[in-house]
Amino acid sequence: MDYRMENQELLDKFQAYVDAENKVEAKDWMPDGYRKTLIRQIAQHAHSEVVGMLPEGNWITRAPSLRRKAILLAKVQDEAGHGLYLYSAVETMGVTRDQLIDELHTGKAKYSSIFNYPTISWADIGAIGWLVDGAAIVNQVSLQRTSYGPYSRAMIRICKEESFHQRQGYEIMIALAKGTPEQKRMAQDAFNRWWWPSLMMFGPSDANSEHSAQNIRWKIKRHGNDELRQKFVDMTVPQAEYLGLTIPDPDLRWNEERGHYDFGDINWDEFNQVIRGNGPCNKQRLEARKKAHEDGAWVRDAAVAYARKQQEKSRTGEAAA
Ligand code: BYC
Numbered sequence: 001m002d003y004r005m006e007n008q009e010l011l012d013k014f015q016a017y018v019d020a021e022n023k024v025e026a027k028d029w030m031p032d033g034y035r036k037t038l039i040r041q042i043a044q045h046a047h048s049e050v051v052g053m054l055p056e057g058n059w060i061t062r063a064p065s066l067r068r069k070a071i072l073l074a075k076v077q078d079e080a081g082h083g084l085y086l087y088s089a090v091e092t093m094g095v096t097r098d099q100l101i102d103e104l105h106t107g108k109a110k111y112s113s114i115f116n117y118p119t120i121s122w123a124d125i126g127a128i129g130w131l132v133d134g135a136a137i138v139n140q141v142s143l144q145r146t147s148y149g150p151y152s153r154a155m156i157r158i159c160k161e162e163s164f165h166q167r168q169g170y171e172i173m174i175a176l177a178k179g180t181p182e183q184k185r186m187a188q189d190a191f192n193r194w195w196w197p198s199l200m201m202f203g204p205s206d207a208n209s210e211h212s213a214q215n216i217r218w219k220i221k222r223h224g225n226d227e228l229r230q231k232f233v234d235m236t237v238p239q240a241e242y243l244g245l246t247i248p249d250p251d252l253r254w255n256e257e258r259g260h261y262d263f264g265d266i267n268w269d270e271f272n273q274v275i276r277g278n279g280p281c282n283k284q285r286l287e288a289r290k291k292a293h294e295d296g297a298w299v300r301d302a303a304v305a306y307a308r309k310q311q312e313k314s315r316t317g318e319a320a321a
Contacts (some may be wrong), residue, residue: 002160010029010031011031014029014030014031014034015217015218017053018147018169018218018219019219022108022147022220023147023148023152024148025149025150025185026092026093026145026149026150031218033214034218034220035093037211037214037215037218037220038090038093038148038151038220039090039093039095040109041211041215041220042086042089042090042093042148042151043086043087043095043100043104043109044109044110044111044112046082046083046086046087046089046090046100047083047100047104047109047110047111048112048114048115049079049080049082049083049086050079050080050083050111050112050289051078051104051111051112051115051285051289052079052111052112052115052132053076053080054115054285054288054289055117055118055119055124055128055281056075056076056079056119056125056128057076057118058119059072059124059125060072060073060076060120060123063122063125064122068172071168072125072168075129075164075165075168078161078164078165079088081161081167082154082161085154085157085158086151086154086158086180087100088150088154089150089151089153089154092150101293103172103288104286104289105286105289105293107277107286111272112201112277113197113200113201113274113275113279114132114135114198114200114201115281115285116274116279116280116281116282117124117193117194117197117279117280117281118280118281121186121189121190122156122172122186123172123173123176123183123186123187123189123190124184124190124193124194125169125172126169126170126171126172126173126175126176126187126190127169127173127187127190127191127193127194128169128194129165129166129167129168129169129170129172130166130169130170130172130173130239131169131194131198131215131236132169132196132198132201132238133162133165133166133169133231134166134169134198135198135199135201135202135232136162136201137159137162137163137166138228138231138232138235139160139201139202139228140155140158140162141159142221142222142223142228143155143221143222144159145219145222146158146219146220146221146222147218147219147220150219154272170239173187173191173243173245174243177198177243177244177245178243178244184244187243187245188245188246191193191240191245191246191247191248192248195247195248195249196248196266196267196297197289198232198272199229199232199233199263200266200270200271200274201265202225202226202228202229202232203225204225204268204271205225205266206224206225206226209224209225210266212224212225217235230260230261233252233260233261233263234253234260234261237261249263249264250264251263251265252264256278316318
């Protein structure tokens with residue numbers, strides 16, 4: 001049902017409830033449109049965390065030292081945990097995990113565009129932590145105040161871990177940028193490739209954002225895509241300067257009047273291609289996820305069999321008692 005068709009009185013009450021900064025909980029009445037858009041957004045977010053393990057997972061066996069390997073392993077495991085919090089948050093809205101996974105595997109559900117780019121050097125792991133987790137934090141800090149309780153609570157936990165992720169990436173970038181000329185070249189090359197896709201993570205500009213206006217009214221989103229993107233640029237430019245790296249944008253300059261950095265045009269054709277499934281690694285990512293799901297079937301079967309056995313035991317135990 002279209003949310004505009006629902007009882008006006010209920011809709012007004014709901015709006016007043018979120019306007020007063022109350023959290024909506026799973027059993028509360030909510031407009032159908034609110035439920036739908038949240039399922040879409042949280043599921044996309046959960047899938048992003050899980051698919052996001054792949055580009056970095058590619059470097060676990062090739063990390064340059066035991067210390068780097070242990071840190072990367074922990075970070076990638078954290079992303080799996082974030083996926084689990086978020087899948088649990090969507091499930092509170094009445095969808096099953098199987099449905100969600102099926103939508104990812106059949107290409108019906110989106111995941112963040114950023115994870116469709118390849119990780120071709122160790123410096124990419126630094127760039128992902130610094131830029132991708134950095135962009136994710138800007139977006140997610142604002143989502144901690146989202147109006148849906150289970151999503152908000154998941155975001156609070158996730159943000160704590162994301163700041164460690166961002167720092168580990170920046171630390172790799174410092175080591176490379178202040179290292180040998182060859183290492184600095186690697187860092188600049190990774191920066192050149194990840195900068196623009198990181199800006200795309202924030203989604204289409206507000207004028208073309210289908211869901212922003214309504215989602216801001218419902219306090220699902222607290223800021224528009226452009227505002228968060230600008231915040232990320234303003235925060236990241238001084239970090240790049242500290243590293244001595246060049247921002248791959250000839251139009252980037254400080255705008256005294258606006259009090260922000262101006263930056264060049266984003267290639268929205270590229271963004272649209274990537275979100276339609278035609279990015280450099282879309283096919284590879286989905287195939288890897290499907291294979292992992294199939295290979296893990298025995299674990300799910302064993303878990304279900306074990307739970308059944310336990311239930312049976314407690315039933316027969318109760319009967320005997
Ligand atoms: N990629 O109306 P709009 C991480 C879609 S993972 C793909 O502005 P909305 C990490 C959008 O879905 C963190 N699709 O939408 C993990 C919509 O399509 P549909 C990932 C995108 O929802 C591992 C259409 O474009 N973070 O941190 O109001 C390692 C129109 O857009 C993208 C999240 O998922 C995109 N970039 O705003 C390292 C944050 N952008 O659904 C790190 C949660 C837009 O109508 N999500 N689309 O077919 C959000 O905050 C919002 O959903 C967005 C988009 C800002 C992304």
